Amino acid sequence: MKTNRIWSWLFVALAVLYFVLPLIGTLEFSMKMRRGTYSFDAYAAVLSDPRFQQTFTFSVLMALATIVVGVLLVVPTAYWVRLKLPQWRPFVEFITLLPLVIPPIVIVFGYIRLYNTSSWLPLTGSAMGTNILLMFGYVVLALPFMYRAVDTGLRAIDVRTMTEAAQSLGAGWVTILARIILPNVAVAVLSGAFLTFAIVIGEFVMAALLSRPAFGPYMQLLGANRAYEPAALAVIAFGITWLCMGLIQLVSRFSRIPNAGH
Amino acid sequence: MSLAWLGILPFLLFSLLFLILPTMKIVVGSFQDSTGAFTLSNIVNLFQPSILAAYWISIRISLASAFLGCLIGFLVTWAFVLGGLPGWIRSPLLTFSGVASNFAGVPLAFAFLATFGRVGLVTLILRDWFGINIYALGFNLLSFGGLTLTYLFFQVPLAILIMTPALDGMRREWREAAAILGASGVQYWRMVAFPILWPSLLGTFALLFANSFGAVATAYALTGSSLSIVPILLFAQIRGDVLQDPHLGYALAFGMIVVTGIANGIYIWLRARSERWIK
Numbered sequence: 001m002k003t004n005r006i007w008s009w010l011f012v013a014l015a016v017l018y019f020v021l022p023l024i025g026t027l028e029f030s031m032k033m034r035r036g037t038y039s040f041d042a043y044a045a046v047l048s049d050p051r052f053q054q055t056f057t058f059s060v061l062m063a064l065a066t067i068v069v070g071v072l073l074v075v076p077t078a079y080w081v082r083l084k085l086p087q088w089r090p091f092v093e094f095i096t097l098l099p100l101v102i103p104p105i106v107i108v109f110g111y112i113r114l115y116n117t118s119s120w121l122p123l124t125g126s127a128m129g130t131n132i133l134l135m136f137g138y139v140v141l142a143l144p145f146m147y148r149a150v151d152t153g154l155r156a157i158d159v160r161t162m163t164e165a166a167q168s169l170g171a172g173w174v175t176i177l178a179r180i181i182l183p184n185v186a187v188a189v190l191s192g193a194f195l196t197f198a199i200v201i202g203e204f205v206m207a208a209l210l211s212r213p214a215f216g217p218y219m220q221l222l223g224a225n226r227a228y229e230p231a232a233l234a235v236i237a238f239g240i241t242w243l244c245m246g247l248i249q250l251v252s253r254f255s256r257i258p259n260a261g262h
Numbered sequence: 263m264s265l266a267w268l269g270i271l272p273f274l275l276f277s278l279l280f281l282i283l284p285t286m287k288i289v290v291g292s293f294q295d296s297t298g299a300f301t302l303s304n305i306v307n308l309f310q311p312s313i314l315a316a317y318w319i320s321i322r323i324s325l326a327s328a329f330l331g332c333l334i335g336f337l338v339t340w341a342f343v344l345g346g347l348p349g350w351i352r353s354p355l356l357t358f359s360g361v362a363s364n365f366a367g368v369p370l371a372f373a374f375l376a377t378f379g380r381v382g383l384v385t386l387i388l389r390d391w392f393g394i395n396i397y398a399l400g401f402n403l404l405s406f407g408g409l410t411l412t413y414l415f416f417q418v419p420l421a422i423l424i425m426t427p428a429l430d431g432m433r434r435e436w437r438e439a440a441a442i443l444g445a446s447g448v449q450y451w452r453m454v455a456f457p458i459l460w461p462s463l464l465g466t467f468a469l470l471f472a473n474s475f476g477a478v479a480t481a482y483a484l485t486g487s488s489l490s491i492v493p494i495l496l497f498a499q500i501r502g503d504v505l506q507d508p509h510l511g512y513a514l515a516f517g518m519i520v521v522t523g524i525a526n527g528i529y530i531w532l533r534a535r536s537e538r539w540i541k
Contacts, residue, residue: 004345005346008340012342012355018414019415022377024383025383026373026377028376028383077273084266084269088270092270092273100526101522103478106285106476106515106519110287113284113291137280139276203479204367208497216479219368219483223371223375231373234370234372234373237365237368237369241365245357
């Protein structure tokens with residue numbers, strides 16, 4: 001067993017080296033903007049760029065809208081499938097897993113062809129319509145994670161008994177969903193929401209092909225034209241991802257459901 | 263006739279409009295000519311050298327990053343699940359894997375440019391401290407090897423996340439039972455552990471394959487359009503019809519669905535097999 005442990009430490013140490021080096025490299029590079037000394041000039045340049053503020057705000061709003069629509073779509077569906085339609089479960093699960101099979105670039109290609117200005121539903125004809133289309137695209141991307149998180153959350157509670165108890169007290173469907181089911185799967189919903197946020201905030205392909213002023217295309221554009229600012233952006237983006245995952249851990253700790261996020 | 267299915271009508275409508283129909287549009291379009299009549303010529307046209315080369319390099323990068331991702335992910339997972347490491351190491355490793363597997367796209371490309379690019383940290387350290395100029399030795403971040411190295415940053419953590427439950431299911435008793443019957447370490451791995459684990463190993467492989475095959479953002483931010491892999495070719499095609507044949511674009515996308523579909527089909531099939539062991 002002694003040699004085993006030496007190998008184990010070796011593998012983990014090599015992996016840590018591989019994962020830490022790019023982070024150190026990026027951090028170091030992002031601080032080299034001023035010649036001969038370390039500074040936060042690149043960060044100042046990025047943060048004061050009005051296009052950074054605009055695109056970042058756009059993507060944050062997009063992520064929040066995606067989360068709201070995703071929750072409104074997924075929670076009632078997962079609840080209803082558990083309560084009334086157990087025979088539909090494999091089918092619904094299959095659909096929610098499809099976005100992992102069909103690459104996002106193909107899905108957005110389909111949107112462009114299906115919802116162009118000469119189609120029956122010309123969503124890409126206006127800025128608002130395109131925003132809505134992009135948001136629906138993000139809901140699709142988030143679907144596998146959101147559905148699995150919520151479904152795991154529902155598994156831990158007795159959906160049927162809660163529903164019947166609420167009904168016998170005179171509650172309608174909206175009341176049951178909003179005041180009984182949602183609070184009971186709040187931790188799972190939050191896990192899914194933070195993961196969705198992390199995915200949407202830096203998403204590139206869909207936003208670029210629908211020509212929306214989102215954070216992902218902005219980062220790409222900056223990367224093609226600048227040297228040090230992209231490294232600063234990478235550090236910021238890594239921080240955001242880390243924050244989202246940390247929040248998932250934090251909310252999971254307050255619940256009995258282990259690992260609702262994955 | 264029960265009307266209970268009406269409860270998931272919004273979900274069905276949503277997935278029809280924004281997932282199924284857009285995909286069907288691409289699939290159908292790849293079997294149509296510009297007048298809308300049925301044809302196989304788009305599919306046939308995929309078999310021209312430049313497009314085949316794009317598929318080939320995409321498949322090679324996906325195979326390499328999936329294989330190495332599985333191998334490294336397996337070794338690391340084995341190390342902290344079964345390798346006798348202290349227990350505190352597990353939680354931070356898994357949390358970090360959750361972060362890194364989601365840290366893909368444009369910022370990942372920046373991170374690797376800042377580290378392994380021509381003036382990146384590792385490049386400079388190797389050159390100034392060890393006298394090794396990796397670029398003179400033929401390394402290029404904007405190439406097959408460079409892209410594979412970059413993709414491993416999200417592939418390895420994903421492999422760790424998927425394999426941890428499988429390796430958690432390996433009982434200590436199995437190893438002890440094998441040892442009592444006189445099995446050596448190699449025999450235990452060859453005849454007990456590996457046959458149990460191989461469906462989840464291959465399943466992980468299939469998922470990682472599809473994961474890197476569909477990735478656009480990292481490669482695009484890293485290489486622009488200088489490296490002609492399928493997703494980047496499709497990206498350029500959607501933006502500006504570089505193939506000068508819209509329906510060939512459909513066929514290109516259809517080919518991507520076929521490849522990732524096969525990879526995921528294998529994954530689903532193998533997962534069903536591997537879960538028979540995890541009770």
